[in-house]
Amino acid sequence: MQEIKKLNEGELGTRPSWDEWFMHIIISMASRSSCRHVRSASVVVSNKQIIGEGYNGAPAGIQKNCIEGGCRKENKGLIYHESLNSGECIGVHSEMNALGHLSKIDNKEITLYTTIFPCHTCAKNLLSYNIKKIIFRRYYSEKEIKSTLELLQEAGVEICQLELSPERYIDITFNFKNKNIEFDVWSPEEKTRIENLFAKSNNKINNNFKEIKPGKYQHFKGNFYKVIGIARHSETKEEFVLYQALYDSEEFGNNALWVRPKSMFSENVIHEGKEVPRFKFIED
Secondary structure: OOOOEEOOOOOOOOOOOHHHHHHHHHHHHHHHOOOOOOOOEEEEEEOOEEEEEEEOEOOOOOOOOHHHHOOHHHHOOOOHHHOOOOOOOOOEOHHHHHHHOOOOOOOOOEEEEEEEOOOHHHHHHHHOOOEEEEEEEEOOOHHHHHHHHHHHHHOOOEEEEOOOOHHHHHHHHHOOOOOOOOOOOOOHHHHHHHHHHHHHHHHHHHHHOOOOOOEEEEEOOOOEEEEEEEEEOOOOOOEEEEEEEOOEEOOOEEOOEEEEEHHHHOOEEEEOOEEEEOEEEEEO
């Protein structure tokens, strides 16, 4: 199997490399995705110029995309992760949209930057456009990697992975460490606001790493619950708190079971003008 070349990101506060810059662009571009389950984006680059770009989602002419009208597969009673090749998905992969939006094609070697490693079908199409290098950030399906890599290796395509970190992405976007810029895209007041937003986000992130031990907790509205333990989503690996009501409910029955994302369970909320824990630990 072809070896994947690992690309290193630059030091914080430094000017981004071309590879970092294009990866930064497609991470932002992926926010335009109209799929309810996957967000991805790609750009086709020739001689350091973007000649095609695209994100995944419903094709042109469709009246309602999946965000507006719901996942077409789920609307038909299918489970998304169990019906990947059912033929019911209307979404177009970002690589295909990027190729469809090419502004020019020349005989120069072309590089594809993509947030997700191409599937086998997209890889076959990419070869028709003289793609000689692919730089991706994440894998999507381990099952398709081997066959796709073998195909690309036979065609002489160079494969690189650039796992641009969140810290580097934010650094490239706002570049707070560069104090020599006299007139930046962000005013000093705006930079202060941005830094305050990051500070609030860090508090939420820290809450996600708090230990949630089994025991009795009180919700900020007064009811008591018993935390049973931490469960993990089988697909996304997100952690959830499994807890049981210590009271009777006409609507949900006696001692109903509940689940809530760990980050939400441990976060603070504003109640009666004060910041308080959503759930307060009482006793083991």
